Amino acid sequence: RLEQFRQGVATCLEQFTVNIQKGLPARVMELLFCFEDETCFINGRRYHLPVFREVMRAKSMARAEENFDMIRASTEAGEWFIVLKADPIGENDINTILAESKRCLSRPQKFVLISLADIDENVRVRALQERMWIWNEGELNILLNIYNKPYIL
Numbered sequence: 460r461l462e463q464f465r466q467g468v469a470t471c472l473e474q475f476t477v478n479i480q481k482g483l484p485a486r487v488m489e490l491l492f493c494f495e496d497e498t499c500f501i502n503g504r505r506y507h508l509p510v511f512r513e514v515m516r517a518k519s520m521a522r523a524e525e526n527f528d529m530i531r532a533s534t535e536a537g538e539w540f541i542v543l544k545a546d547p548i549g550e551n552d553i554n555t556i557l558a559e560s561k562r563c564l565s566r567p568q569k570f571v572l573i574s575l576a577d578i579d580e581n582v583r584v585r586a587l588q589e590r591m592w593i594w595n596e597g598e599l600n601i602l603l604n605i606y607n608k609p610y611i612l
Contacts (some may be wrong), residue, residue, distance in 0.1 A: 478609045483543055484528045486611070487573065487599075488514050491532050491541070493606040501598050509534040527552065529559065537568030547576040553585050573599055575611070 478486070494508035517529040517540075527544035542556055560567055570591040578586075578593065586593055594602075600610045 475609065483545065483573075483575075483611065484516055484530060486603075486608070487541060487543060488516070488530060490602060490606060490608060491530070493608070499602075499605065501601050506592065509536065511539075529556075534568070539569045539571060540567045541571040541573065543573045545575045548572065548574050548578050548582055548586075550582050550585055553582060553589065553591075556591075557589065 491511050491514045494510060496508070496510045498505060498507050500506075511532045511534055514530060514532045517531045526546070527542055530541040530543070532539040532541060540556070540560055542552075544552065556570065556572070560570070570586075570589065571594060572586055572591045573594045575596045578595070583593060596611055603610055
């Protein structure tokens with residue numbers, strides 16, 4: 460039993476080491492492939508999570524004051540833009556996301572804004588006006604837990 464316990468701990472540590480070396484975009488992309496056209500409730504909000512046919516990293520948008528990653532995911536119904544940022548999100552970030560989406564042929568079906576930092580209330584209201592889903596670190600960890608993926612620390 461002691462040997463089984465040691466092997467279990469060693470396996471967990473190995474998986475943790477592998478996952479900690481992956482970046483946030485890679486981990487979110489793995490999570491997106493887990494969705495199976497289901498609906499879940501997180502913090503009182505209902506989210507429909509479709510099956511994604513294709514998930515790929517889009518060009519990382521960076522300026523002197525802005526730095527975030529974008530993932531483009533396509534479903535049968537349309538395309539999603541998932542924007543990831545570890546730093547606080549400002550109103551300029553929302554404008555940049557919208558400008559980037561206009562470069563596409565059609566407006567994305569859904570925007571998901573994933574922020575690991577707090578979001579100012581004015582920015583949150585603006586994002587909600589643009590019909591963006593906003594996921595913070597807690598909500599992202601809930602989704603990771605649902606699909607048996609390791610948490611974001």
